[in-house]
Amino acid sequence: MEWFTAPDAWLGRLVFQRGLAAVYLIAFLNAALQFRPLAGERGLTPAPDLLRRVPFRRAPSLFHLRYSDRLLGLAAWSGVAVSALLLVGAADRAPLWLFVALWIVPWALYLSIVSIGQGWYGFGWESLLLEAGVLAALLGNERVAPPLPVMILIAWLLFRVEFGAGLIKWRGDRCWRELTCLDHHHETQPLPGPLSRRFHLLPRPLHRMEVLANHVTQLFVPFLLFLPQPVSGTAAAIVVLTQLWLVLSGNFAWLNWVTIVLALALLDWSRLVTPPSDQPDPPLWFLVMVSAMTGWILVLSRHPVRNLLSRRQRMNVSHDPLRLVNSYGAFGSVSRVxxxxxxxxxxxxxxxxxxxxxxxxxxxxxxxxxxxxxxxxxxxxxxxxxxxxxxxxxxxxxxxxxxxxxxxxxxxxxxxxxxxxxxxxxxxxxxxxxxxxxxxxxxxxxxxxxxxxxxxxxxxxxxxxxxx
Structure with a gap:
């Protein structure tokens, strides 16, 4: 079954799953500490009001059965616990069916929270975390070799994140085309970081180089992700480096970190570490599940493709209630003040x-x-x-x-x-x-x-x- 597996991606899979579990843990901790005053029973925009107005098919959430702040806390802390188990690798030696179930738990819990979080959860990195979580479950654990279709889906997700962000900038604010947006962006971004002022005070020619490098990374490099190694691994390494630059220049929650772990999954790790020789082929039920999910995701992908081709491209929009396939983008316009x-x-x-x-x-x-x-x-x-x-x-x-x-x-x-x-x-x-x-x-x-x-x-x- 060599056509179905990618044995060289075993270490990329491990890094991706552990990194994503760490982000899930942070996201659930975030919900446990912040959801109640923002969207709880007595929050600024109460979730119970939304649940009375919106049906399950539009906002799939376990809280349609019953909502209370205590149940929300239980779901959030349960998500923290399961994410911690995934982070330390407790699921890697579990039976394959249990491994898949353990990855579905944080996805279902977090989808339940995001679906009722309203504007407080209206950010692109919420959908990105959920979409990546499904791919982590489909990758399987060490009991099977990494499925090649899922590795292609990871490349497709990373492509949409980067290319969508690049297109929305090129089509949006003219300062991106004039290479002047970073004269303002480091200062006017939502939450500047410790080094943002230093970035802002860089000479303007360096700002032009920053913008130009951004265009190259987001508009050209993503196409290289679908080529054979070592080209795709080199493209992924470029994405990692540019994302680390963004980490240094501001605070964008876990957007950069999920993008980084997606790119790390696509690096050519076989040049550094020899893959294990005893990676079993997947069982039939897993092959069928992965094939069915791959086909479903590809069918749903027609929506983000249309969005990318549209002159009215939208940023950070979900194309299905389960957030399996989404469109991404950031900072199509930049504030000057x-x-x-x-x-x-x-x-x-x-x-x-x-x-x-x-x-x-x-x-x-x-x-x-x-x-x-x-x-x-x-x-x-x-x-x-x-x-x-x-x-x-x-x-x-x-x-x-x-x-x-x-x-x-x-x-x-x-x-x-x-x-x-x-x-x-x-x-x-x-x-x-x-x-x-x-x-x-x-x-x-x-x-x-x-x-x-x-x-x-x-x-x-x-x-x-x-x-x-």
Missing amino acids: RQEIEIEGTDDPRPGPDTVWHAYGFRGKPGDVRRRPPQVAPYHLRLDWMMWFAALSPAYGRPWLPLLVERLLEGDRPTLRLLRHNPFPDRPPRWIRARVYRYRFTTRAEHRDTGAHWHREALRDRIPPTTL
């Missing part, structure tokens, strides 16, 4: 021009100008990301931002745990406002003089002083 919403409170009984306001501190997004942007990825700070969107347009924050202010006025503990700093630890403030500021990175001279990483100026109130 960074705006941030600061939430501030006061105990003043009647706020006026002389009122002293104290800001709530978020874990990842800019606030205190002297605080260096932290490294948070691959962990995902969902509220911080959505605050960035809310600063772009009032429409993004309209469903939940006023309720966030109300929760802070109440001193709601689950909501406060999403924040880094609460300036009112003893009792909630009497008044809260949401104010928009313009932020920019300080120059080298400004940083030497003040020690600040940011310069900011107040623009306007998003929500005027509000009290219970």
Whole structure:
């Protein structure tokens, strides 16, 4: 059955599955710690309301049977436990059917969470993790040689991630075609990292080279993934290097890391390590399952192909409720100016021009100008990301931002745990406002003089002083 297997990919399979299990663990931990105040029973956008409106076929989730915050926590911590087992390799020596079942468990649990997570879970890396999780189950364990069709599907997924992102940029903001987007992007991206300011201050010719390298990597290199080794392995190595560059330049949750483990699966590991000689052929039932799933995924792939060919290409859209095949892309447009919403409170009984306001501190997004942007990825700070969107347009924050202010006025503990700093630890403030500021990175001279990483100026109130 040599036509069906790829024995040289055994180490790539191992690296891919272990890496993906680590990302699953982080994703479930993220849900356990953040879902309740964002989308729980008393969350900013309650999941029970969605479950009453949307049928199972549109939002497949185990929580259609019953939702409670306790059950959500049980599902999330169960996902953490199963992901940890997969990470340490406990499933690799299990019977093949049990191995497949163990990989389906985190996929089903996380799909159940994503399907009811609404805007908080509306990011492309959620679908990417789910789609990659199905491929991990189809790869099998050490009891069978890696199936060649699944390795091709991994290349097809990585192709869509990279080529989709490249096309959306080329078709989108003209600064990508003019090679000028990175004059702004390092500063205006959702969550800058510790090195983002240094990237932003690089000479502009280097920014042009960054953009040009991005176009080459995303528009040309992906086609090489389907060629024989060592060409495909070289292309995958280029993807790994460019993704590590993105890891250094900002915080994009686990998008870069899932992309990296996909690329690692396609490296030519046989040049470094000799493959085992005793890799058994897959049993008939596994061959049938892999063949059927491969055919189904290829049929569903007509949707992302149409999307890639369309002049109205869409970013990060799922083409089936189970998220087996999706379209990807990022930053089709780039902001030129960074705006941030600061939430501030006061105990003043009647706020006026002389009122002293104290800001709530978020874990990842800019606030205190002297605080260096932290490294948070691959962990995902969902509220911080959505605050960035809310600063772009009032429409993004309209469903939940006023309720966030109300929760802070109440001193709601689950909501406060999403924040880094609460300036009112003893009792909630009497008044809260949401104010928009313009932020920019300080120059080298400004940083030497003040020690600040940011310069900011107040623009306007998003929500005027509000009290219970």
